[in-house]
Amino acid sequence: MKNIRNFCIIAHIDHGKSTLADRLLDFTGSVTEREKQEQLLDNMDLERERGITIKSHAIQMDYVHEGEEYVLNLIDTPGHVDFSYEVSRSIAACEGALLVVDAAQSIQAQTISNLYLALENDLEIIPVLNKVDLPSANPEEVTDDIVDLLGCDPSEVIPASAKTGIGIQEILDAIINRIPAPTGKVDAPLRALIFDSVYNPFRGVETFFRVINGTIKKGQRIKFVNTDKQYDADEVGTLKLKQQPKKEIKTGDVGYLITGIKDAREVKVGDTITDAENPTTEAVAGFEDVKPMVFAGIYPVDTEDYEDLRASMEKLQLNDASLTFVPESSAALGFGFRCGFLGMLHLEIIQERLEREFDMTVITTVPNVSYHAFTNKHPDDVILVNNPSDLPDPSTLNRVEEPFIKATIITKANYVGPVMSLCIEKRGEIVNQTYLTTERVELTFDMPLAEIVFDFYDRLKTVSRGYASFDYSPIGMRASHLVKVDVLLNANKVDALSALLHKDNAYDIGKKMCEKLKELIPRQQFDIPIQAAIGAKIISRETVKALRKDVTAKCYGGDISRKRKLLEKQKKGKKRMRQVGNVEIPQEAFMAVLKLND
Numbered sequence: 402m403k404n405i406r407n408f409c410i411i412a413h414i415d416h417g418k419s420t421l422a423d424r425l426l427d428f429t430g431s432v433t434e435r436e437k438q439e440q441l442l443d444n445m446d447l448e449r450e451r452g453i454t455i456k457s458h459a460i461q462m463d464y465v466h467e468g469e470e471y472v473l474n475l476i477d478t479p480g481h482v483d484f485s486y487e488v489s490r491s492i493a494a495c496e497g498a499l500l501v502v503d504a505a506q507s508i509q510a511q512t513i514s515n516l517y518l519a520l521e522n523d524l525e526i527i528p529v530l531n532k533v534d535l536p537s538a539n540p541e542e543v544t545d546d547i548v549d550l551l552g553c554d555p556s557e558v559i560p561a562s563a564k565t566g567i568g569i570q571e572i573l574d575a576i577i578n579r580i581p582a583p584t585g586k587v588d589a590p591l592r593a594l595i596f597d598s599v600y601n602p603f604r605g606v607e608t609f610f611r612v613i614n615g616t617i618k619k620g621q622r623i624k625f626v627n628t629d630k631q632y633d634a635d636e637v638g639t640l641k642l643k644q645q646p647k648k649e650i651k652t653g654d655v656g657y658l659i660t661g662i663k664d665a666r667e668v669k670v671g672d673t674i675t676d677a678e679n680p681t682t683e684a685v686a687g688f689e690d691v692k693p694m695v696f697a698g699i700y701p702v703d704t705e706d707y708e709d710l711r712a713s714m715e716k717l718q719l720n721d722a723s724l725t726f727v728p729e730s731s732a733a734l735g736f737g738f739r740c741g742f743l744g745m746l747h748l749e750i751i752q753e754r755l756e757r758e759f760d761m762t763v764i765t766t767v768p769n770v771s772y773h774a775f776t777n778k779h780p781d782d783v784i785l786v787n788n789p790s791d792l793p794d795p796s797t798l799n800r801v802e803e804p805f806i807k808a809t810i811i812t813k814a815n816y817v818g819p820v821m822s823l824c825i826e827k828r829g830e831i832v833n834q835t836y837l838t839t840e841r842v843e844l845t846f847d848m849p850l851a852e853i854v855f856d857f858y859d860r861l862k863t864v865s866r867g868y869a870s871f872d873y874s875p876i877g878m879r880a881s882h883l884v885k886v887d888v889l890l891n892a893n894k895v896d897a898l899s900a901l902l903h904k905d906n907a908y909d910i911g912k913k914m915c916e917k918l919k920e921l922i923p924r925q926q927f928d929i930p931i932q933a934a935i936g937a938k939i940i941s942r943e944t945v946k947a948l949r950k951d952v953t954a955k956c957y958g959g960d961i962s963r964k965r966k967l968l969e970k971q972k973k974g975k976k977r978m979r980q981v982g983n984v985e986i987p988q989e990a991f992m993a994v995l996k997l998n999d
């Protein structure tokens with residue numbers, strides 16, 4: 402045990418975690434020349450393309466330091482706020498963390514939120530000043546920022562470049578000298594923390610764990626404490642670039658487990674693995690079920706594809722346990738699903754995976770958060786509103802509550818004004834303002850989560866010219882005054898375009914929505930009135946003017962098959978459009994409310 406080091410890399414998004422991980426693997430000879438590929442750990446296609454880490458992964462390196470052999474377990478963590486629960490579990494599996502800070506960008510919101518997570522878990526922090534090779538790097542100033550933040554000595558900050566390899570040796574030495582070896586009871590009953598799992602279509606779910614006490618052996622009968630299910634450990638092993646089966650994994654070490662589980666929902670990150678016959682009395686603390694934060698409807702473009710869509714969603718869920726869905730129907734779109742996501746990025750990823758991996762073309766409706774409604778008749782019973790159409794009739798409504806978050810924004814002093822006005826416009830209340838240095842300010846707001854879902858992040862980037870970073874955590878439900886704004890196209894209510902909005906914004910957003918829809922809905926053979934309404938009251942109106950062109954007009958007389966061909970061609974061009982009543986609505990229109998400021 403004394404020669405094991407378990408560590409993770411924490412950083413703000415794009416500060417170079419994955420690149421640094423690659424360099425460490427290189428340096429320790431954990432990858433052969435052939436296996437070398439940019440961003441080795443991001444092995445999902447989508448991860449590569451977007452250059453972000455979606456799932457955490459672990460990898461083991463062997464390293465010889467002053468003649469002694471060491472095993473280094475690196476746990477790579479995702480940087481985006483949608484996946485922060487996974488970061489917290491990865492952190493709980495380590496004794497130390499490399500805190501990577503970009504030498505040009507300095508400390509950002511997620512640097513701080515991840516650092517707090519690491520400190521809560523008593524991790525040894527090794528600050529790494531990355532990207533010192535950049536011409537725009539500002540090493541002295543950023544080192545000062547790090548020293549201020551951590552209260553450490555400037556000499557503890559390691560200047561490095563994950564790109565050119567500067568400082569890698571120093572980082573490895575620091576991992577061995579500064580991070581404590583794991584402690585744990587070798588003879589105690591098995592107690593292991595699940596920090597991640599991935600779905601493998603051939604082998605079932607692969608579970609990644611860190612042994613806290615005892616040993617896990619191949620063939621052992623084991624139990625997951627929180628789900629209370631038992632399995633046989635068909636295979637256990639360590640995580641080199643490829644998995645290496647082993648007879649057992651001992652206290653302090655990190656490994657993988659295969660039990661033939663086919664459904665990702667059975668394996669919960671944060672759960673405890675123990676021996677079925679001789680279970681541990683204490684589960685690893687802090688287990689929580691991941692809750693979806695954002696909901697949206699997903700519908701097939703072609704109503705006939707509903708069953709295919711269901712099958713695809715089921716398969717996707719086997720592989721992404723944080724996705725939830727229930728069937729719903731919409732008068733406008735027919736049958737589909739109301740899906741729950743961790744955040745907007747997660748929503749985008751699911752939509753893209755449905756298209757790429759399952760060849761499904763889908764329409765996504767306006768995302769909303771989950772509200773709590775209470776009626777006058779049963780003022781104590783919560784009605785969950787995950788869909789605008791679930792909101793009880795306003796006349797029977799006692800009150801509505803919406804989820805609030807604590808938002809932390811770090812920006813430059815010059816941009817405090819615009820950032821504050823944006824947050825206040827988004828119904829935020831300032832809680833705190835701290836100068837981290839003379840240049841950099843940390844602002845804390847209580848804000849409704851719903852306001853973050855709608856275009857907040859993009860606007861924050863714009864008002865701060867990119868110099869603002871943002872992080873949030875939920876702080877519970879608070880009373881709110883909501884109204885449902887409906888949209889009527891050609892006098893037909895399109896339920897899939899309805900949105901729940903705060904009373905004060907409803908008129909303004911309703912008006913902007915009509916204007917935006919006017920841009921997005923293609924002109925057709927007739928005038929299309931677009932109206933926004935609250936209840937029976939119309940609050941805004943626009944019109945899409947009629948178009949006179951008829952694609953088949955030129956085909957007078959002649960062969961009917963030519964006409965069909967033209968219509969066929971036109972239909973292809975109409976992909977991702979839905980016919981509602983007699984109006985064709987493109988996919989963008991369903992998301993119009995998110996793009997009101999474009």
Ligand SMILES: Nc1nc2c(ncn2[C@@H]2O[C@H](COP(=O)(O)OP(=O)(O)OP(=O)(O)O)[C@@H](O)[C@H]2O)c(=O)[nH]1
Pocket residue numbers: 412413414415416417418419420421452453454479480481531532533534535561562563564565
């Ligand atoms: N010049 C320079 N660029 C670097 C260095 N380290 C990383 N980069 C670049 O910075 C960008 C982001 O690096 P990543 O390693 O993907 O960042 P990350 O923190 O893993 O990002 P997420 O996985 O999305 O959280 C990439 O374009 C890297 O090539 C460095 O030391 N010097």
